[in-house]
Amino acid sequence: xxxxxxxxxxxxxxxxxxxxxxxxxxxxxxxxxxxxxxxxxxxxxxxxxxxxxxxxxxxxxxxxxxxxxxxxxxxxxxxxxxxxxxxxxxxxxxxxxxxxxxxxxxxxxxxxxxxxxxxxxxxxxxxxxxxxxxxxxxxxxxxxxxxxxxxxxxxxxxxxxxxxxxxxxxxxxxxxxxxxxxxxxxxxxxxxxxxxxxxxxxxxxxxx
Amino acid sequence: xxxxxxxxxxxxxxxxxxxxxxxxxxxxxxxxxxxxxxxxxxxxxxxxxxxxxxxxxxxxxxxxxxxxxxxxxxxxxxxxxxxxxxxxxxxxxxxxxxxxxxxxxxxxxxxxxxxxxxxxxxxxxxxxxxxxxxxxxxxxxxxxxxxxxxxxxxxxxxxxxxxxxxxxxxxxxxxxxxxxxxxxxxxxxxxxxxxxxxxxxxxxxxxxxxxxxxxxxxxxxxxxxxxxxxxxxxxxxxxxxxxxxxxxxxxxxxxxxxxxxxxxxxxxxxxxxxxxxxxxxxxxxxxxxxxxxxxxxxxxxxxxxxxxxxxxxxxxxxxxxxxxxxxxxxxxxxxxxxxxxxxxxxxxxxxxxxxxxxxxxxxxxxxxxxxxxxxxxxxxxxxxxxxxxxxxxxxxxxxxxxxxxxxx
Numbered sequence: 001x002x003x004x005x006x007x008x009x010x011x012x013x014x015x016x017x018x019x020x021x022x023x024x025x026x027x028x029x030x031x032x033x034x035x036x037x038x039x040x041x042x043x044x045x046x047x048x049x050x051x052x053x054x055x056x057x058x059x060x061x062x063x064x065x066x067x068x069x070x071x072x073x074x075x076x077x078x079x080x081x082x083x084x085x086x087x088x089x090x091x092x093x094x095x096x097x098x099x100x101x102x103x104x105x106x107x108x109x110x111x112x113x114x115x116x117x118x119x120x121x122x123x124x125x126x127x128x129x130x131x132x133x134x135x136x137x138x139x140x141x142x143x144x145x146x147x148x149x150x151x152x153x154x155x156x157x158x159x160x161x162x163x164x165x166x167x168x169x170x171x172x173x174x175x176x177x178x179x180x181x182x183x184x185x186x187x188x189x190x191x192x193x194x195x196x197x198x199x200x201x202x203x204x205x206x207x208x
Numbered sequence: 209x210x211x212x213x214x215x216x217x218x219x220x221x222x223x224x225x226x227x228x229x230x231x232x233x234x235x236x237x238x239x240x241x242x243x244x245x246x247x248x249x250x251x252x253x254x255x256x257x258x259x260x261x262x263x264x265x266x267x268x269x270x271x272x273x274x275x276x277x278x279x280x281x282x283x284x285x286x287x288x289x290x291x292x293x294x295x296x297x298x299x300x301x302x303x304x305x306x307x308x309x310x311x312x313x314x315x316x317x318x319x320x321x322x323x324x325x326x327x328x329x330x331x332x333x334x335x336x337x338x339x340x341x342x343x344x345x346x347x348x349x350x351x352x353x354x355x356x357x358x359x360x361x362x363x364x365x366x367x368x369x370x371x372x373x374x375x376x377x378x379x380x381x382x383x384x385x386x387x388x389x390x391x392x393x394x395x396x397x398x399x400x401x402x403x404x405x406x407x408x409x410x411x412x413x414x415x416x417x418x419x420x421x422x423x424x425x426x427x428x429x430x431x432x433x434x435x436x437x438x439x440x441x442x443x444x445x446x447x448x449x450x451x452x453x454x455x456x457x458x459x460x461x462x463x464x465x466x467x468x469x470x471x472x473x474x475x476x477x478x479x480x481x482x483x484x485x486x487x488x489x490x491x492x493x494x495x496x497x498x499x500x501x502x503x504x505x506x507x508x509x510x511x512x513x514x515x516x517x518x519x520x521x522x523x524x525x526x527x528x529x530x531x532x533x534x535x536x537x538x539x540x541x542x543x544x545x546x547x548x549x550x551x552x553x554x555x556x557x558x559x560x561x562x563x564x565x566x567x568x569x570x571x572x573x574x575x576x577x578x579x580x581x582x583x584x585x586x587x588x589x590x591x592x593x594x595x596x597x598x599x600x601x602x603x604x605x606x607x608x609x610x611x612x613x614x615x616x
Contacts, residue, residue, distance in 0.1 A: 024547040025309055051436050053552065053583075056563050056576040071563065073550050073578075077436060077450060080457040082550060106439035109586040117273075132266035132615060141274060148278050178279045 002027075004081040007047035011039055021086055026073075028084035033097045036087045040072065040100055049074035049083060052100065055110035057118035061144045068095040068120055089120060099125035117142035231259060234597070238267045242345045242601040245611030249588070249600065258600060261592035263585055268615035276575035280541025281307050281381050284575070289375040291579065291613040294337050295330035295556045297366065300379035302553035305460055306562035307381045309549045311542070313513055317504040319383050320462040325396060325499045326369070326378065327461075327553075328492040332403070333362045334556035335443075335485045336410075338608040342482060343414060345605035346423040354410045361399055368392060381542045382517035383509025393500045400493045407493075411486045424478035428591050428603035431476060438590075439583040442558025443484045444607055448476035454554040465502075466495045478606030485608070516542040541570020557581050557610060577616050581609035 004027045011018045017032035018039065031039045043049040054073040060066070066088040074083050089095030099122035100107040111122040112131040119140040122128055129135060136156035139146055149171040155161050237248035246267035252260035272291070276284045288303040289296035301323045308315065315323075336355035343351035363373040368389055370376040378385055414420045430440065435448040445452055453470040455463040471487035473480025509517050518537045523530040546568040552561040558580025565574040584607050592600050 022547065023549075024312070024545075025549045025551070028548070052439055053441075053559065054550070054561055054563060054576065054578040056574075056578075058565055058574050071548075071576075073561070073563065077452055080452075084548070084550060104439065105434075105437050105590070106583060106586055109582065113582075130266075132269040134266070141271060146274075148274060178283060 002081060003048065003076065003079040004083045007043060007049070008083060010047070011042065014042070015039060021084065023084060026082040026084050028086065030086050030088070033087045033090060036085075037098045037100065037103070039085065040074075040103055043074055043083065043085070044103055048076045048078050050077055051075040052104040052107055052110070053082070055100070055107060055114055057114035057120050057142070059118055059142065059144045065092070066090065067092040068118060070097050070114060070120060072100070094121065095119065096121040096123055098123050099128075101125055116140075119143070229254065236597075236600065238264075242604055244341060244604065244609065247585070247604075247609070247611055247614075249592070251592070251597070251600070253597065256596045256598075258592045258595050258597065261589050261600070263588045265582075265585065265611070266615050268611045270616065272616040273575055273577060276572055278571070280570040281544065281572065282537075282542060284572075285379060286375065286377045289377055291577065291616065292334070292555060292557055292560070292581070292610045293374070293612045294610055295327075295334040296374070296376045297326040297330040297370075297378055298334075298553070298555045299560060300376060301327050301461065302551070302555060302560045303562055304379035304381055305553060306549060306551035306564055307542075307544070309551050310544050310547065310564055310566055311381070311513070311516055312545075313382055313510055313516060315383055315510050316507045317462065318388075318506050318508045319510075321499045321503050322384060322388055322508065323379070323461050324463065324466070325393070325496050326366075327555075328495045328499075329362055329365065329396070331492045331556045332489050333359050335489050335608075338485060338556070339410070339414065339482065342605035342608065343420070345601050347419055348414060348417060351410060351413050354406070354413070358403060358406055358410070361403075365392070365396055365399060368395070380509070380517065382513040387508045393503050396496060397500050400496055404490070404493060407486075407489055414482065415486070421479065423599075423602050424482060424606060426475070427478045427595070427599050428606055429475060429477045430587065430591065434587065434590070435476065438587040440558070440587060441580050441583065442554070442556070443481055443488065444558065444584050446471065447473035447481035447484045449473055454552055454559055458552075460551075460553060463495075466498045468492075468495050478602055481606045481608070513542075516544075543570060544568060552578065555580060557608065557613065558584060560613075577613075579613040579616060581611070581614040582616075585609050585614055 008027050008029050011029060015035045017035055019030050021028040021030045051074065052072065053075045056071045058069045058071060068089040070087050072085040074085065087097050089097055097120065099111055101111065109131060111125055112128060114120050115122060115128055116130040116132050117140060130137060133141065134156060138153060139151055152170050153168040155167055161167065232253045234251040234253055235248060236251055237243040238246040248264040250262040250264055251258050272287050275287060285300060285303065288299040291299045336359050340352035340355035366376055367373045369392060370378040430448045432448050432450055435445045435450055449472050451470050451472050456470055468491040471484045473484055514533060518534050519530040524534045544566045546566050548565050550561060550563045552559040560580055561578030563576040563578065564572050567573045591603055595603060
């Protein structure tokens with residue numbers, strides 16, 4: 001039996017909340033957020049999964065239950081296998097899971113990114129601030145309810161704004177998703193179009 | 209400079225009756241020549257010694273993952289060019305294999321061999337630039353000129369194969385955008401032939417150079433344990449003595465057929481990382497030669513993947529069935545099953561991973577890019593503390609990162 005399957009079987013025996021997760025490639029389990037740290041620690045120290053390769057947030061769309069999941073990919077430098085650990089965030093309004101920085105210092109940036117993009121908080125993280133967007137940015141861009149074109153946002157530094165008269169503007173062209181689902185979306189609406197275009201051949205020009 | 213040689217902090221010095229000093233804060237970048245793009249490091253200095261380093265990234269953030277959720281799998285291929293833009297062919301391949309894993313699709317041997325050859329050429333091209341830029345960072349200017357001459361030859365071969373020098377967009381889900389041109393593999397073999405002696409010349413400029421050795425030996429030492437704990441991959445991990453190479457340890461795309469060695473360092477300093485990259489180029493030439501020697505004939509795309517790979521253009525224009533097939537793949541995207549996959553490929557900078565969550569159809573629900581440069585840079589705050597400002601430049605050069613990939 002490969003080491004990864006053995007390890008996950010041991011986890012399932014030890015924690016009642018650990019359950020199999022559907023996967024097309026690597027062995028995967030769902031773990032309750034409360035047991036997450038203990039499970040990761042056991043994988044690292046008892047089963048040889050010594051490398052945290054990736055931490056990724058997933059948004060299952062506004063209204064989905066649960067809405068946010070954090071997915072960890074661990075790699076063993078000895079047996080060269082991956083395992084996938086997924087933890088659902090209990091609270092959709094204030095998603096939170098424990099931080100793995102104590103186990104892997106490399107988790108620091110990954111968790112900051114998930115916080116930056118999804119607003120998922122990692123309790124116990126020593127320095128949880130934005131990493132790709134700037135400090136003070138008000139939105140979480142990878143959430144499904146954030147539009148593709150972006151949202152107009154003022155820059156945090158009033159002096160810079162006064163001097164340069166610039167801000168973060170939405171993309172000049174709206175549109176998307178750039179794919180035709182049969183019968184799903186209106187393709188005319190998905191076409192790339194100038195943002196201020198308030199009428200199309202389907203919607204009459206206002207006031208005309 | 210090792211941490212124990214660093215000056216004691218100002219308070220301790222004042223207590224010992226010395227001068228009262230204060231820390232200086234220095235913003236290095238985002239447009240500093242040694243930060244290779246738009247990395248900014250907020251340094252806190254005690255004289256010349258770094259006491260705290262806080263990398264500020266995101267200047268090149270384009271929201272690639274958001275874009276991926278809004279287009280078909282094939283439409284995202286050009287965006288992968290712009291991750292590690294020094295090795296677009298390797299990114300194309302890693303992305304295509306990740307999606308093919310989702311579709312449970314195997315591409316035929318000819319396509320695999322083409323992908324291996326192009327990925328290894330991309331590795332040579334990326335390492336040449338990495339070494340050239342590293343040389344410039346520490347004062348050896350001429351290396352850059354020689355290595356760029358060789359890269360130019362590679363770019364000509366890329367152009368002949370893909371139609372573009374830089375942003376190749378060569379891979380497609382289930383195949384490539386086109387077959388290998390007549391006589392191209394022969395020209396690649398001829399490049400390898402003349403490249404090996406040139407590579408020795410280039411490496412000779414650095415390996416025994418007094419200045420280069422002085423500036424890199426013992427600088428930016430990463431221990432084995434730290435390298436693993438921070439998730440370092442690629443030459444930065446192997447430079448620290450961890451013999452982990454996904455091409456060997458989790459072979460994909462037929463890498464198990466080729467014979468090559470995985471170089472590792474012993475001390476984990478900047479010089480070791482340089483040596484590893486130099487040797488990797490020689491090994492890449494070895495792989496390319498083997499792949500060319502037994503370059504398979506036969507189909508170059510997965511012929512049975514009717515809902516994934518678009519039919520040949522001449523058939524599209526003459527046959528109704530192929531026309532419909534082409535239309536569906538272009539408008540709705542290659543049809544994928546629902547599920548999750550994670551695939552990492554050994555790219556020049558390290559393990560480039562794609563985590564794809566699919567709900568079926570032609571668009572990923574979530575596509576996470578695990579960028580090696582992002583993970584490699586996360587060790588910077590630890591690495592810079594105790595170093596001199598000029599060593600920070602050498603450390604950055606030895607990590608060989610690309611911001612296009614780090615910020616995505």
